[in-house]
Amino acid sequence: MIGDEFRSDDVPASERFAYWQHRMCGRMSGFRIARAEPAAGTADRADSVFLAEELEISLGGLGVASRRLSSVDIRRKRDDADKGGYQILLPVQGALLTDWDGRAAVSRPGTMYFHDGTRLNSLGLRAPDGPGHFHVLTVDIPADRITLPPGSLARLVGQELPGDEGPGALLTGVVSQVLAGAGAYRPTDTARLGTAVLDLVHAHLAHQLESRTAQPSLAPEHRRHALLVRVVDFMRHHLEDPELTPQSVADAHHVSVSYLHRIFRAHTGGRETVAGWIRRHRLEHARRDLADPALAAVPVHRIAARWGYTHAAAFTRSFRAAYGTTPREYRHEGPAPSDEPRP
Incomplete structure (x- = not known):
């Protein structure tokens, strides 16, 4: 089985909570974890043996997990207790009590909770x-894997989102199936599964942002954020099209190229152009394909064509400029210790 599995039954009953507490504190630095006071009518009792059953799987940088627990409280104890990424919580049974920056919420099955840990004060698992x-x-999604505009994402962080309809239901179903089928996967499947989960995360977040910014009465800044969300989502889903250019993106959204460049410069702080964004993400997808053993027999030029490169020589030049090696050398020698594109 891929992943890391933990069952409290493997630990003496008197040591179970302390063992799990120590295990989780390593994953949630800066937070304090305690058993919750039992509430009337619940299954928990003050003298009951603690239960924890967990399965964690790494999917090419993303992490998915299933956790079944006795009731616990998780509270911030330091101001620097930041996660450095985003997390989506999907309750299956029981209730999730959250306090993010003073905003309290109760999430139950059929919903999901999106947060980034930066101002998470507490979690209650009931x-x-x-x-x-x-x-x-x-x-769990690293911050640099979310390509939607941070300014727009701020409208969703610390919020309860629907999980039983549209893209949210698809995301919930796929995460559940990925975890349920952990015993059937090969290690080489994880990156592909991670891409599928990340695509659904983007689809759900973009859908929610569009739904919340569709009102014509919104301020111009919010309308620009809504347009940027649509633009980024459009580019993600058309990377394979060799005709994807700043002009085609602008035409698809009925704006001028100059306006497209202006809102994109504001989004990236001037660090990246529209064409640079397209090139970087095409190269990242091509790099993953070149490292995939299942695609070892696919010629390099076909992988290049799959991601919008009509000329193999242009692909090789771009790949070398980004990663310091040719596509063929990368495939034969394997990834370097750090294979992030060069700035």
């Missing part, structure tokens, strides 16, 4: 009334 324990699925 078992349902009656039999059972708290059960949640999680998706």
